[in-house]
Amino acid sequence: MSSPATIPFPHQFRPLTASGIYRRAGLALAVVVSAAVARGGWPAAAVVVGALAGAMVGDLFAALLSHPVRFTALRGWRTTVIALIVAAATPAAAGPAGAAGAGFLALVVGVWLPGGPGRYWLHPALVGIALATIVLPGYAEPVTTLDTLAAMGDPGRLAEMLSGRIGRLGIFVPADAFASFLIVDIPPQAPLAAGLLLPTLLASLIVFGEDLVPPVLPLAYFVSWAIVTWGIGGLPATAWAGEPLSVAATSLMPLTLFFVLIEPGTRPLHFGGLAAFGVTAGTTAALLERSALPGAAPLIAVLVAGSLVPLFDWLHVRRRAR
C-alpha cells in the first residue's frame, strides 16, 4: 500500500447543461445587441423588444397547440438566443413590428414545425428572417443611407457623449475611438448588428472560452470565403464596401461566424461534417456577395448549407459503418 493509484473521473467534456449553453450564448449575444442599442437608440431597442416578444409569443403559441414534447423552447434560454439573433440580423428600419413577426415565425416555423427542440436542422432565426423577408411587407425594403442613419440614431453624438462621460473620470478616450467602435458608416438597409466588429469580437471570447462552438466551423467558413472571393477576382463594386475586408468587418459575417454557427441543433455532428458545413457556407456566401443580396449573403449561405446537414451526417454514419 505505498504508491498511489489514480481513479479517473469524470470525463473530458465540459460539464455544461443545455440551459447553461444557451445562457452563455445569450450573454454573448447580449453584448452585441447592447452595443447595437447603444448605437441605435430607442428605435434599435424597440427592434430588440419586438423580436423577443414575437419569439416568446410564437413559442407559447406553438407549444400550446400540440406537440409530442412536453417542454417549451422558452425554457433554457433557447428562445432568448434565437430572438436575439433575429434582432441582431433585422434591419433597423423594419421596426418592432417586423422584428416581432420575424421572431414569431422563427419559433413557430423554425422550431416547432419540424417537431420542436432537438428536431430542427435549419437555424430557426434564419428561417424566421427569410420568411419575414418574403411575407412581411416592408421588412427588408431598400432604404436610403440617410433613412437608415435616422432610424438608428446619431452614433457620432453618442460617441461624443461617451467620450465626455469617461473624461470626467479622468480617463481620456477620444470620441473617434468610440465612433470606430460604434461604426458610423453603415450601409443602407443595415441590420442592427452590422459593423459592430469590436463588440462582436469581445463577445466571441465568451463563445470560445466556454467551448460553445468548435473552432473548425468558423475557420472553415472564413478560409473558404476568403479563398473563393480571391479566386473569383474580389468583390464587385456593387457589394457593400467594395473590398473583402470591409465586407468582413461591416457585414453580418462576424455575427454569423461567432453566433449563428453556435446553434448546437443545426450543425453537423462530427468533425468532417463541421468542416464541410463551414466550407459550403463560406463558399456560398462568397458567391452570393456577387449577387443582388450582398448584405444578407452570410445568413443565406448558412441557411443553404444547413439544408445539407442531414446529408453530411448521413455520409459520416455510412462511412463509419463500413
Add this chain to the structure above:
Amino acid sequence: MNIKRSGGIRPQSSERITESGFWNAAVPSVCVVPLQQHAGSRVEPTVSVGDVVREGMPIGRAGGRLGVPVHAPIPGRVSQVGETILADGTRSRAIAIELSGEFDRLGRALSRRDWSSDSPDDVRERIRDAGVVSTGRTALPAHVLLQVSRGSPPPRLVLDIAETEPYLTADAELVAVSAETVLEGLRIAARALDTSDLHAVVSRGHARAGRAIRRVAGSSPLRIHTVTHRYPANLPEQLRRATGDRGSDVQQVVVTPSTVHAIYEAVVYGKPHIDRIVSVGGAAAVRPAHIRVHVGTAIGEVFAECGGLREAPARIVVGGALTGLHVATINTPITKTTAAVLALTEDEIRAGEEQPCIGCGACARACPVALNPMLLNNLILEGRDAQADAAGLMDCTECGLCAHVCPSRIPLVARFAGAKRGVA
C-alpha cells in the same frame, strides 16, 4: 454491431487518488446473504432459522444446470430467512447470519491442491460447487461461462483487464497486486474450456497491472494486448479486435480477473465464492480504497471500513459511475458481482432536471457502437418501437455514456434499457 475506433470518452487520470493494494475488511457482525446473485436457476435455502452454520458451508441450493450453491460467508447462527432488496431493485430471498463461533479458513494456512491432472469436467464441477459467479457484464455461473458445445473448435479465452469505467479499478488492482494467482486462475479456466488460446487485453491506463501480468506471463502461451485508455474499451467486439480477430468464427470467452481469482481459490484451495474485492470511491468517501469484503456485508459497513463519509452523498451507487445502480439504502448487501460502491457528490453525478434535447450530438459522438441516441430517444418517445429497433436499439450496450455527456440530462440509457425490454 458496428464498433467505431473513435467514440467513447477519455477518462481523466488525475482527479481521484486512492491507495494501491487492498486489505481485508472487518468481519461484519451480521451478513445478509442474498440467494439470487446470478442469472439462472432459483436458489432455495437449505438452512432454517436457528441453524448453526460454519464458514463456507452451503446455505442455498439451486436446481438445474444454470444454478450454483450459495455459501455462508461467516460462521454463526441463522437469525432470519426472508427477503432483501438487491441493488437493481429486485427482491431476492436472503439468509441473515449472526456472527459466532470460529473461522475455518480465514486467517489459517490452507493446503494447496494440485489441479494439473483434473479433467475439464472435474474443474467445472469444482467451480460449480464453489458457487463461483462470473463478475463480468453478465452475472452467469462461471461453470456455464466456461463450457462450450461439444465438437466446436477451442474457444479464445480473453482476460479482460481493460475495464476503464470510472471507479471500476478493483480488477486492475487485483492483477497489479496478485498477478500470479490471476494467471493461474486463467490457466484453470483454460483447462475447463479445454483451450490453449489465451489472451489478455490491458488498458494503457492500468500500467501497473500490465507490467505485473507481463512479468508473470513469462514464456506462457498468454498473449498480451494493449489498448488505448478510453471508456468503453472492453465491449466484446472491441476485445475481439484487440486480440487480432478480424471476423473469424472462433468463440470468444471473456473472463475478468476477479472471476479467475475466485476460480483459482475454488480449485486450488477449495474455497467457496464468499468474498470479493470492491472499489470504494466517490468524492464523499473519506478514504477511497480497494478492500476485500464478505458477501452479505451491508454497503454502509463498507463505507465505515473506509473511514465513513465526509458529507452526505447525493447518490449511493453500486457498480461503476456510468453503469452503476442507484441504491436507496445503505443496508443493501454486497453480492458476488459487486465491483464498486460509490458515494457520489452532486458535482460528480451532474444531476439535474431533464431538459429538452438541443440536438448537440454529444451523445452520437460518444456512442461507442455508432448509434444515434437522439434519434432513438425521439422514436421511443413517440412510441415507434419498430423503427427504434431498426435504428439499432438492440445494439445499445448500455454503457451509459450518452446519458453521461448529455447536457440536457436526458436519462437516455435508462430509456433505452426500458425500451429494449419492451422491444424484445
